[in-house]
Amino acid sequence: MIWFVGAGPGAEDLITVRGKELLQSADMVIYAGSLVNPGLLKVCPEGCEIYNSARMTLEEVMEQMLRAERENKRIVRLHTGDPCLYGAIKEQMDILEREGIPYEVCPGVSSFCGAAAALGAEYTLPGISQSVVITRMAGRTPVPDKESIRSFAAHQATMVIFLSTGMLRELSEELIAGGYASDTPAAIVYKASWPEEKVCRCTVGNLAETAQENQIHKTALIVVGRILDGEYQRSELYHPAFSTEFREASCRREDVPDIRDRESKGKEQQDV
């Protein structure tokens, strides 16, 4: 039995309880050493075999997994963030399937969630954006033409861009060509949740300069969109004039001053 486990974005205590328990009882762990915090491996039992997949091919990873499986070992394949994003797990699962070896996935906190936490951001704000585009620039791994940054930028939805810190000049050009104004708020979040985390707020137009000034060359996410700065509408769900399955509306919409607005709060107090 093989467990694909999401390690979370970096902080040792941002793995799930289930993920940690799987590590605690593992006989063998193969971890993606380029990004997974090795501190997570402290909980592995003594004698646990540990391999860093950063130096291995898929063939070598599978050879180790299949050998350990024959030896009836408890095997954890530890991927950064959540394995469903840029995790290269499908090719491993397909081989396991072919070999008749059962596997399961234990999800993790993706770095795009870690970045939102670092920014104190909500990616989906009413009146601004209700969608998040998770994508990357084409690098050595191609991106289908239909999924160009330019085409996604046309939606003006929140974007979180992975694996592109080395291509920020081109990224800016693509975002602007797609329709984002160059002064659209953006952020570079380096090593979200690690002790060395950096959060750099900037604009779509000066991503490359900002990364340069802050010496950020890899392990970062680029967040783009007006959710980072600006006006938005309050939620319907928590509006006093909105009924839900659990709560009846308590007043009319026009009677509710905006609690977020200092001026209207002042007015309300004056009115009283």
Ligand code: SAH
């Ligand atoms: N499965 C992972 C992503 C793997 S791809 C996840 O869910 O997060 C690797 C890319 O993820 C990096 O190049 C970087 O863009 C991003 N990344 C991973 N960890 C990060 C972190 N802690 N902070 C910022 N970006 C991170």
